[in-house]
Amino acid sequence: MAQGWSFAGQRVEFRAALPAGKLVVLAPPAKVVLHEVKLSQEGEWSVPVAGQPLKVVRKRKGLTPVIEVFAPGGTMLPPADRHVAPRPAPAGSLCPANQAPAIAACARCGTFICQACAGADLTHCASCFGTLHEAAQKNAAAMAYFAPVIVFGIMGGLLGGVFGALAGGAAVAIAKRTENKVVKIGAAVGLYALAAILWIVVAVLLRG
Ligand SMILES: [Zn+2]
Numbered sequence: 361m362a363q364g365w366s367f368a369g370q371r372v373e374f375r376a377a378l379p380a381g382k383l384v385v386l387a388p389p390a391k392v393v394l395h396e397v398k399l400s401q402e403g404e405w406s407v408p409v410a411g412q413p414l415k416v417v418r419k420r421k422g423l424t425p426v427i428e429v430f431a432p433g434g435t436m437l438p439p440a441d442r443h444v445a446p447r448p449a450p451a452g453s454l455c456p457a458n459q460a461p462a463i464a465a466c467a468r469c470g471t472f473i474c475q476a477c478a479g480a481d482l483t484h485c486a487s488c489f490g491t492l493h494e495a496a497q498k499n500a501a502a503m504a505y506f507a508p509v510i511v512f513g514i515m516g517g518l519l520g521g522v523f524g525a526l527a528g529g530a531a532v533a534i535a536k537r538t539e540n541k542v543v544k545i546g547a548a549v550g551l552y553a554l555a556a557i558l559w560i561v562v563a564v565l566l567r568g
């Protein structure tokens with residue numbers, strides 16, 4: 361699945377490239393490449409998207425580098441697996457909040473939005489953008505519980521990786537569903553311990 365962000369009808373996607381990947385700016389739906397930026401493992405770049413400079417930051421978070429994309433106002437854009445295009449607003453339509461000419465209809469709820477009251481991605485209304493942004497933050501925090509899977513893969517090879525990934529998937533699912541940090545950490549520790557025991561048992565059985 362492509363890691364990407366949608367902004368005002370254009371799409372930014374991460375692609376494999378030497379030495380550490382690149383970002384491409386695409387014009388959907390034809391996916392014409394408008395712009396390309398080579399990345400390093402860590403750094404900060406300005407990428408022109410839909411005529412505006414988006415700030416891209418890549419930094420180490422836990423075991424792997426993460427890419428964060430910021431709209432001109434400084435708000436972080438939520439990543440989206442698929443491109444989200446702004447819905448066109450009928451000519452002459454006004455946004456209800458400011459009675460100003462609408463630039464689009466919110467891609468989620470259909471409310472007409474003007475330049476001023478649109479969310480940071482210029483694709484959703486401020487309220488829907490807030491919901492998506494919050495969900496993305498929660499997802500990113502929950503994914504931290506998947507990090508030990510890499511250790512399982514290194515220590516236990518393919519078999520260890522499989523058990524680790526099962527435990528990690530369950531730990532992330534639990535972390536997304538509860539606000540209680542003790543439950544999140546307790547579930548993750550228990551699941552990974554169970555995965556380690558299962559891995560040892562299966563590894564011994566396979567050898568015997
Ligand atoms: Zn909306």
Ligand SMILES: [Zn+2]
Nearest residue numbers: 455458474477
């Ligand atoms: Zn408005």
